[in-house]
Amino acid sequence: MFVSVSRLRIEVGRSDELVAAFRQRAGLVESHEGFVDLQVWRSDRDPAEVLMVSRWRDKDDFREYMRSSDHQVSHDRMDPLLRRAVKLERLESMHTYEVMAE
């Protein structure tokens, strides 16, 4: 399984707003081939650090989605003020190695 982790940094005090925006998102990704799940993680030590973690059957499925109009639409509907308050610090591509049945 392929995992994409976007490590985001959000302006102090806007962390809740970012989490809420994810909850209210369009949900277009769910219908894409190979999509497994999407979670948002927030650091306990530093609430300005928010990780968007999505899992896919394989890397090509993720690439297809990134090239799709749905991805563009999802990004464009984000509040421009909130968008400017978020910085992508790091993008990680990983593969999972199951070590137990989920």
Added chain:
Amino acid sequence: MFVSVSRLRIEVGRSDELVAAFRQRAGLVESHEGFVDLQVWRSDRDPAEVLMVSRWRDKDDFREYMRSSDHQVSHDRMDPLLRRAVKLERLESMHTYEVMAE
């Protein structure tokens, strides 16, 4: 949900060995109260970077496990040579925010 991420760095060429060690582990953690799942992720760009990701109902469940003899036993049964080849670079504590049903 609580997430613990251990970012490990393994000596070049021993990455497969580390993944195999996780697969052959004792599996003691599964029976612990509040345990959700455990995955091992390996970076696509840098195979020396391996993440151990465990999810728990809450942080206290994770703490209880870390204090348990099962955790000690799991750690102690690791090959000492392999153990010396692994460095814990960073330990992250996060909380998840579900953004879709899994």
